[in-house]
Amino acid sequence: MSAPHEPLLADLTFGFLDRSTSSNRAQQPQLIANVDGNTMLRALKHELHTAVSFTFSVAFVTSSAIALLKQAILDSGASGTIITSDYLGFNSPSVFRELLNLPNTTVRIFNDNQRGFHAKGYLFEQPDTHTAIVGSSNLTHFALIKNNEWNIKFAAMPDGDIVHQIQTALNDQTRNSVLLTSEWITEYESRYVPRHVPVVQSTNEGGNDDLPIGTYDTPFTEETDPTDTLERGLEAIASGVLPTHSSANEAPATALVVPNAMQRDALIQIQTVRDAGEKRAVVISATGTGKTILTALDVRAFQPERMLFVVHREQILDRAIYEFQRVLSAPQTDFGKLTGGSKDLGRKYVFATIQTLSRPDVLHTIDPESFDYILIDEVHKAGADSYRRVLDYLRPQFLLGVTATPERSDGFNIYELFDFNVPYEIRLQRALEEDMLSPFHYYGVTEYTTDQGQTISDAADLSRLISSERVTHLVQALETYGHAGVPVRGLMFCSRKDEAHELSALLNTRTVHNQPLRTQALTGDDPISVREDVVCALQRGELDYILTVDIFNEGIDIPSVNQVVMLRNTQSSIIFTQQLGRGLRKATGKEYLVVIDFIGNYTNNYLVPIALLGDSSRNKDLIRQKMIQAEEAGAIAGVSSVNFDLVARERVLQSLAKTKLDSLGALKKEVLDLQYRLNRIPTLFDFATQDTLDPVVLASKEGNYWQFLTRTKLESSKPNALEHQTLTYASTEFLNGKRPHELLILDLLIKQGGTSGIDATHRFLEKNRLRTDKATLTSIRRIFDLSFFTEAERKKYGTQPVVRVEHGAYILNEQILAQYRSGKLFREHLKDILQTGLHLARHRYSWSTPLKLGMRYSRKDVCRLLNWENNQQSTMYGYKIDRATQTCPIFITYHKSDTITSAVHYEEGFINQSQIAWCSKSKRTLQSAEIQALLSNTNDLHVFVKKDDVEGTDFFYMGKGDIHSPVETTQKNQDGLQVPVVEMTVDLESPVERALDDYFQTATS
Template sequence: MGPCRHPRSRARDEGLPGLSETRSQLTLDNAFGFLDSHVIADQVFHPALVSNANGQTMLKTILDELKRSRNFVFSVAFIAPSAVALLKQSLLDYRGTGTIITSTYLGFNSPAAFRELLNLDGVDVFVYPDSAAGFHAKGYIFEQESSTTAIVGSSNLTASALLKNQEWNLRFSALPDGDIVQQLKCAVQAHLDASTPLTRRWIDEYALTWAPQPPPLQGSTWVESTGDALPMGLIVPNSMQVEALSEIQALRDAGESRAVVISATGTGKTILSALDVRAYAPKRMLFVVHREQILDRAIDEFKRVLSAPASDFGKFVGSKKELDRRYVFASIQSLSRPENLREIEPDAFDYVLIDEVHRAGAASYRTLIDYLEPAFLLGMTATPERTDEFNVFELFDFNVPYEIRLQKALEADMLAPFHYYGVTDYVKADGEVIDQVADLSRLVASERVDHLVSTIETYGHAGVPVKGLIFCSKNAEAAELSQILNQRDVHGQRLRTLALSGKHSVEERELAVQMLERGELDYIATVDIFNEGIDIPSVNQVVMLRQTLSSIVFTQQLGRGLRKAAGKDHLVVIDFIGNYDNNYLIPIALFGDSTLNKDSIRKKIIDAQEAGAIAGLSSVNFDAISREKIFASLATTTLDSMSNLKKAFVDLKNRLGRSPLLMDFARFDTVDPTVIATKQKNYWRFLDKVGATDAPAGAFEDAVLTFLSVELLNGKRPHELLLLDKLLLHPVGVTVEDYQTALGVSGLDNDQATLNSVLAVLSLTFFTKAEAAKYGAVPVVSLDDGAYRLSEKFAMAWGADPVFQMHVRDVVDTGLYLARHRYKWSGELEVGQRYSRKDVCRLLNWQSNQQSTIYGYKVDYFSNSCPIFVTYHKGPDVSESTKYEDEFLNPSTLTWYTRSRRTLASGEVKAIVENQLPLHVFAKKDDAEGTDFYYLGRAKSQDARQTKMSGETGPDVVSMTLGLASPIESSLYEYFAASVAAIQGPVSMG
């Protein structure tokens, strides 16, 4: 090939649409980025350093660019299958064309990685030969309609490089005629000219000579899934286990004789317990399990840790009664028989371990535990919460020395990362969704099986042999499905599957598991026999072909594939989502969100789509229809029902051994304190409702607690809480100067407008008469002679009733905690957080609560502010005269309409059009979200014009664009812009 030539004036000759607008935008963005950060710019194309810091990961940046581009080229030396999995849903959703150029440099790219690349529809893949000069490129190029964006730096296409490694990558943009664009095109063409198209035959030939790279050394140890193994075979604890062992020992040193460890499935509970046994060095130990098939694996792991002779280990199960051994492993079924228990002296074992101890409410376990008298009793479980009223924590004297749930375990790299894909179940041409509520014949209909096989080919492993579990809704479905799948091919290979149910013997199940692990089976189809108590580390795919009825069961089934294993890069989870009312349980399980707060769950879904990843290197992806099904399910459910709240209350009470305070809910990250506190107006009322208090609050105390809970507990502004905190400690009063100083020291605004607002709230003058009456009609705080003081009536109630004191203190402490941990401790509006109209009135220092008269927006000259509230999707009951066509043009710009019967000459309109005062924009998708809106930030009005509602005959209205100070996150933008059709129902797939 000759020298690369630069085509001249392509953009001008071809007349690219929007080029003039893009030129202006890009000019300002580049001036902002390269010349002067004070330049006002949209910051859509501005140059940025992407270093995987402060939430701005390489993965998030790539996903953002894919959403706005029509063509991409990745030229990267190294690619890992896990990185392909992170990008898969976005590449499937991508409507443009794509090219990936990679290499065989240093043999890093495995045949598995190449097979995953070849499995990407609509992406052309080329391989740069290793025989040429070392290929070490790391460039990502995205072509938009009228511009080009590139990311060049240090990140290869691996999960760590995209998410957590310290990387330096520069993102920049240019116009089509820019010289850098031509240079990039020449560089890409040079790579393509030297490369070979990726084909199945090429991969097969490459696999014949490729050798896996050795793992990086870590001193004299290498990391295993549950601990560090020294070369001589001694298992030493990893960092998490060191912490756990230290806490267990500290508990024993304090004289405690019982403890329960809560550890997510796959995090090595057995190894941890074996390490503690090694540290304790008991004369004799008893290990109790509920399933016989777990015993042999447990014995193997204890042998590895304890390095004891085989003669020290014995079984007590069935006909085997090796009670004379030092370490005895027994099934609860054998132990709990009276004739067997009589053969054991109560103090025969000084250390007793009980696996899956959440089952200990059963009579068999209670009989055993009541009979034995060990010096130390340790229980282990991943799910201590129960539905049968049994309190696991009480059984162990409420001692929980160590707890690691799924999210924390993933972040600590204790589990294999997973990539979850929520996909729509089979949809017939008439729009009917065939899911588990259908009869058996339709569940295993040829079309649905075709859909299953196609989805597995798309989302499942293409590069390595699959070792999967398929969870079905019924045993008959599993059996029939297995027979049908055994006649189908995936990636050109005939499937090998087997169905298992409770009717199969232990031996049959064990044989099936061994066949799966040896690679003689691809899938085992079942209903629930693998929910717990089974360990198959090599499982790399979980298919959920049934409705999620319980977040606990969902997590248990997900956990079947989370154990690390040699050669296992990641777990793929494929969840077929139908029209279920309880689809909301899926994100609750995936994110470990037990807040019972819809806003919290909805935000986690949006944030996961934005970031592209969740805890550690895992990801959660929904196709467009499934995502809207989840949101629709969430909108219609009642999470904060009294039954749900009471269960959460009982769960935490069982954990603590006492009635929890609101602060306990916050510290243990369970139910959102604001949800449980305001369900009955205040928490004292809730306790009375569930029979957990001796007497209800008095009328005044009840009113005050309602005020504190409804208005201040959320922590959106800490100012009032800080003043109350100081006054409760200094009842004689706090001077204005001291309070101002305290605010300043805390980093909070302490100007006069804010002080006036705080006093208006605490004196109740901020509220309407009806609200003030509901809150007791008596100020909580007054200002006299330059000092704030508690009102006389409040002070008397505080001094007279210790229960009232406790509840007030609890609300104040919890509110301050939320202000620090949920918000940024500023008291100012935070972009991305949600606020009601009343919240906005308070945080903008309005003189009073005017939420009922805002009507979409209001100019408030008292505070010199104008909030604008946008409901993006109008309901069918909204009249045409008020159905404003507000619409995002891009993540930085919103077309917005004033109220009807307004002109450019209207006073309030003029103030907005001329930007006479700050404009604050808030938005929500629809009214099903409740009263709160996402704060999108400050905006500037521009391009105002006089027009009419509903065509030429409607009332006068003013239209304008609102330019946001910073673009909103792309996933939030997509959330607002999602079509109404997608919300209302699925799109036909056949």
């Protein structure tokens, strides 16, 4: 049998005959059921990566599924064919327009009226094999990510009979199909009848005002699978929430607005605060999650005699009044406005602008106790003098503030203003996961680059920002990534006013999808009336895009916006999120938001993944890891997605590598932000459980957290020498949670007065499901008595054993124990380290196994976790065999520094996702004792890989490996002489994820 068959044969034997067969598992048959991250979307993206061509034969398609796969299809460069149909009228005309817009893809429509079309198959042609995925998944976003599906993926050689059978079936479908064209779509539109199913109207802000309140019928559109919609509708009918009427015009004359899940939770928590006697509270709720409806529902629950609603912009008032009328079912005469042009102060429900309300001649005409309930919208602005005057003067029974972004840069503590009561918080990521916002598909696209290799930046001359070439580049991106099947309602965020005006004029001379572009620029120079007119024109469909500079960051409600284009440098993650949020409100007929972000050579590019992934850890490793996981999974927060073209992705990674996220000032601000919320100095455990700043990053800045607090003048009392050494030791060695044993033993010793019997301690570890083999226990002792560490480390930690083992017991250092008992701050900080470390061990690393696949470890970590006698990080280099533990870690740096000499500059890297090419140290032959030991299979090989030295000292753990196919060869050394080396192949026990493989193979610098 020829060599190309052998890996596939091993994989097929492993999958179909004997799972104990040795196989690299790159092509073994798999069941894909959308469980535990094993999704159809992930599988399709994986196959597209290596495909020469692909064919999808699927009955049902949605635009959002196309959006999920678009970047993968673009990156693959493969030629594709999609065979689908108009079966059951599921595929809307807009879906066919999106399909027609796919690059390098031919679309055919099955046209045999005698047979229904219900195929669900995906075929990929690779250079040597074919891979097919056949099962239950249509090309819809639910079927690719969320639904419980069954799909079988298998590989075969091109001459295999199953390939012939599939190709025969595809040939039959092709013969009985017609080519998708614009003319076909126009004809289909003329006969297309949307299918209807009843659903419950959302209480989120931004619904369709033209629809009756309560319930309505909605068509089978690309918003969801038909089965999903039907199940939701039937469930609502069965529960009595939804009547069984079939006409959209038969809604009851009055309907009670029912809170959604988030609002129900929030209302309960707000009431709990009131029941506790509190008079103030602030709710943090992401833009678009129904804050106005929530406040109206709480007013309905409170039943005030009079209510005051305060906003910072008059444009918000009419919408707020409308929502409150819906919820409160009160007559219109109960509602009034207090603005520059209206003075309805005598109404039951008064809606006021802060500008008018805060004027002394207005404010002091109001009895301070006139309103028993006061609401402050966008309360993060309440630090201004105008708000303080109002809040200092009025005395309501209850004051509620709502905001999406409580963080402020001016030092004002919003939480203190509300007595530190935060009954409820829902941030962007959770709101997306809870399906409270419109899903989004983000595309990071490379900014225009000249023929000379210069990338345009927002600091460039206006002439370059509005050059014909850049405008063409922009239009091409709108064609490629923007909506092709539905009308666009877009916002473009520009960096400068002159750019916005000039770019708008130029765009108005271009076309997208054969339609003339209609755009208008709006800036802070335009009066409110002009802004309102332009926004209305966008909503009516008279404009495609509004080009703006910052004025729409917040305070604007255009639910129909389905496209956001970013043409400027990201200055802060908050502003980025605000601008993203302009398109996240749900609206009838809006399936998803498209975000097109033009990424140049900006130092701030690292803010993009921080904002998109909701990561505020300031830990570069965690941010990279989340970015890789998002790319591998293909989706985040439900059915949203983050996609970068190859150049844009590398620019983001370069920015992340070069930036300093953990400056003293930046960390201090993070501490102050949480302190403002908690009304006390936060602990490391607070940071771990609040999912904010990484406590390991914080504690490592000055050796330990207490020292950081004194260094930043947040704590006046300093640790003494013993306290500093002990806390630095515990923070450096145990806080990261990479091994829980030492944390548990220290915690046990403290609780038991400093002593614990050896047998009892080991039973305690076993009870906590931890290994207690001889090598691990010996390693723990060496960590505690400091003999594991280098001389410099021992000096830093105080030279005396922290814990010693004698007389059949573990004994805590008596000086440390005495200081723990007498020193309150020391006691609190040590307990905090132990509690936080155990939390991280449970939630970040593997509790019961030494090393976790895909996590990052330093050479020193590896010495400790493999139970080596001492820290040998300085002499480990590429690999090292430890004869005592019979382990050999292999460290591979994919892109070696240019300063490394040729004698150690090996060509190493992934052959495929299961095999790595690896090279010995120089001056080694097949007869060398070291090589013989490696080939003997008596040592456990552990493989660690990092991208380059810019990333620091930590490596990704790839799992165990086996060496085979050693070949003795030569390589030039620094003197130009040929020296012997041995090249080998390492087979990994677990294949590396495709996104991680891609990440390694592209250079950061």
